[in-house]
Amino acid sequence: MSDQEALTSYLAAFIEGLEQAGIKDVVISPGSRSTPLALLFAEHPNIDIYVNIDERSAGFFALGLAKASRKPVALLCTSGTAAANYYPAVVEASLSRVPLIVLTADRPHELRDVGAPQAIDQIHLYGRHVRWFTEMSLPEKGNTMLNYASTAATRAVSEALGLPSGPVHLNFPLREPLLPQLDPSPFLKKNATAVKRELKFGRLELPKEVYLEIAEEWRGYEKGLIVCGPLDQPGFSEAIIELGEVLGFPIFADPLSQLRSGSSSNELVIDSYDAILKTEEVRLNFQPELIIRFGGMPVSKPLSLFLQNAKNVKQVIVDGNRSWRDPYHVGTEMVYCDEINLCKLVSKVIPKRDISTWLMDWLEMNQITKNVIEAQLHSESKLDEGKAIRELSRWIPEDSIIFVGNSMPIRDMDTFFHTNKKNIRIMANRGANGIDGVISTALGSSVHSRPLFLVIGDLSFFHDMNGLLAAKIYNLNINIILLNNDGGGIFSYLPQIKEPKHFEVLFGTPTGLNFEHAVKLYHGQYTRINDWESFQVAMIDAANYEGLNVIEIPTDRAENTASHRRIWEQVSREINKYLQSVEK
């Protein structure tokens, strides 16, 4: 058996193992050392490859593919700094629990740490940010090694789908010559001796009596609150809403809880808590006795402070993935079991409670707040980021994805994207909340689902402009709502604004870029809107647009802040009026 045969059969066995374990999509960045794996992936009849030149974008593109499809995705690059470029996406995947199989080609041992070109130390390259790392052996012949290679592939997928899911890293030392045999294709006939492996994953379940105890305890509280942060699991919406109805608790639903949209009843969903909780009287008079939390931390700062400052409260944190999600050290009970199962079992054994004053007040305050916001935005003729979200929610077609950038867009979604019956999936990178890689993650998410609308600020757009190349090369359909306030808008809401010295240089950071050039570079359609009528026209056009479509909304940082403050002040006045009326 020649070296080439050993190379081919070993790596083909690995790739077969990946495919058997459910890998369909592989994102590849060009390079020399990774040649045999790249060619064999391209050759495999059931694997789709996406070539992405910039490894940083490639990492996030794979992240998006995996997030949207809820399936593991593999990534391949060559040796050297190429692999280091994956780091931001690897960190985000780790924190947002997305299964990525990161494959890096490497120089063989004799060329490491001896000044050879394109050789960096790739052992444990991503440190503790991967669930599993393994250094593969050099390709070798023989059934033992083929079995080892295909097992390693299945194992990689298994580790990536752990509790919680996340990235894994396999490093492949490869020696020249690097060309595998493609004729005949190694995937044409099945290897008769190959072992067929399957993965069957259990979920965390508590003993039956513990569910009953939990139910018994929860029904004893009247002033209860359900808080849902980011959680994107089919079936969760229905289960949590049933739980809320049975317990008679309001459900504070972060935009990424997936509870604000869709056909399930959302009458108990409180979507304006961020504005409501800015009013001190609410915080003082509406202290819950029980808080039940699901999902990651919600984006709202007022809500976080409310959870943090709640005194003498039972705070239950539910996580089917066994992480410690309690940044304020206020949790009194950690419940590690499948969220849907818990909701269903508890709902089943509790009789439905009548609507309480506690619940009524929250629903009333929520409605008042939404009315204020609606009235204020309705009269807003200037281009404003809050209104952009409201207009987006009006004109977005059914069954879309909204991918939301970090920093201000996700906060504006929280404030201005209210419950609706459209079936909208809302996605974002809320593991590390970075402004990096957002375009690529959205594009990866768009591959298997459309239409997709990305809402993003100009700095985040700038950070990942290279990601747009994938839209051109793979004819992906994406509508980008670019909120361009020429700089870092969020800092105008933070204490930094009080220190005018150095503010624009360090925090405002205007780039003065005309992004039309960037969009033209990638053959996209570019529209800069002037008023809300033209935005409506652009949104209607967007619903059926094929390709890259960028709709820029130019806004002003100072005016955005002022408009937000006006709304919050008006909400506070109206809430206080309501509180005085119920006191009477």
Added chain:
Amino acid sequence: MSDQEALTSYLAAFIEGLEQAGIKDVVISPGSRSTPLALLFAEHPNIDIYVNIDERSAGFFALGLAKASRKPVALLCTSGTAAANYYPAVVEASLSRVPLIVLTADRPHELRDVGAPQAIDQIHLYGRHVRWFTEMSLPEKGNTMLNYASTAATRAVSEALGLPSGPVHLNFPLREPLLPQLDPSPFLKKNATAVKRELKFGRLELPKEVYLEIAEEWRGYEKGLIVCGPLDQPGFSEAIIELGEVLGFPIFADPLSQLRSGSSSNELVIDSYDAILKTEEVRLNFQPELIIRFGGMPVSKPLSLFLQNAKNVKQVIVDGNRSWRDPYHVGTEMVYCDEINLCKLVSKVIPKRDISTWLMDWLEMNQITKNVIEAQLHSESKLDEGKAIRELSRWIPEDSIIFVGNSMPIRDMDTFFHTNKKNIRIMANRGANGIDGVISTALGSSVHSRPLFLVIGDLSFFHDMNGLLAAKIYNLNINIILLNNDGGGIFSYLPQIKEPKHFEVLFGTPTGLNFEHAVKLYHGQYTRINDWESFQVAMIDAANYEGLNVIEIPTDRAENTASHRRIWEQVSREINKYLQSVEK
């Protein structure tokens, strides 16, 4: 003392420590957690800050600043994936021995690993790719802590300037509120109790008698070869040329050895070994008995193979920084001492040897090769990447920097940039040889020196387009010769080209981008040249152009390869003719 006073005095002491230890330039990416450090850097009267939104570009920009100035440079970013974006530049700095002080702001301990936003595990974030990592304490008051902070700063610079130099990482947990006191500036009056610290670095020196032994041994060889890879140290050129003259050995000089340009005599410099060594007869008939290597591995593959296959040869590897630079395991003697000192001491004690046949043959073959190349390029009317380098070397002004991209440009520099009397410094990222971050490194290099010409391929240009923003914001002067063959040109020279299946998708990777849009985005001047006359005009214009100036040379991958092969074949024929003539 308030929290704000503690924050201010502790971080100001740290920054004073950095400045005392020689830090002048700090590259900052905007963020919230890093606010107090950013504001204090901006406030320091002797520190220049450069704000760069994309942390990946920021890392390489700092690398360029440090490389060009040969001084350590600090980098600052906020918590989260921002810090992960530095990884490629950190790895490159580590391998190319560039001192970078990487400062990352972090959440305080109570907000780590508990699901808090923008909190990732930043402890040992860069693994073994930094020379030193330390987790700083939270800012605290008192002389002990001020002294600790300023010592940590000096220590950081000291570790970064180690043998060899490289990046260090300091992680700063910071708690809200994040605003320091700027009024009055903490840097206005010197802290009377502050300790003034100095760093004095020795260099490696051998005992006197060992230098004499080395001299005695080397003069015993007639067929000696000096090989200089990447090495950029003032004074080295003069010292190594003196050594070559005394020993009567040819000096094989990589473009990054800095030996091909400048006022020192370069009569012994062989600059065409890459083409010469492709001829088998040369490899067989010109076996050296002694090889003395300086600097990193040269880029030339034929030279690497020649070193690797040299039999029964004494191969001496000299490194003043104590690394193991022997990818082919052929070194028979490692000499760890200052290179310049070694050259000077050996030269001093050896009488100058007469010119040997060995030396004459090499000089003759070198001249023949250069004549062939010159003749072939002279008659080349098509736009070709080899000729682009030759034309660049003709028209480039004195005292310029050429920054060379990886992959093909550095190889073409090796083949086509010949000795000259212009004082040209040649720079590249040859630590990990990545195509990433090249624009930013070049721009960082341009800050303190000009004119600068960057020679770069289209994929590498694409990879770091975001880096161009620094040129716009800081009005930097850079001329970019963009060799646009629409894809990965190097693969046409590699075995991959023999496998046409999947070639264009995986290796050719044409982007089809019109980079004029990208240049316009950054308000640069863009010229696509059509013939060599227009290139000459563009180069004359470039010498005095202020700002970003991109000169695109469109080429064809297949034609480039064919033209290179024609030259190599013609060189081989002429070399063989010469060998036959001397045999007579």
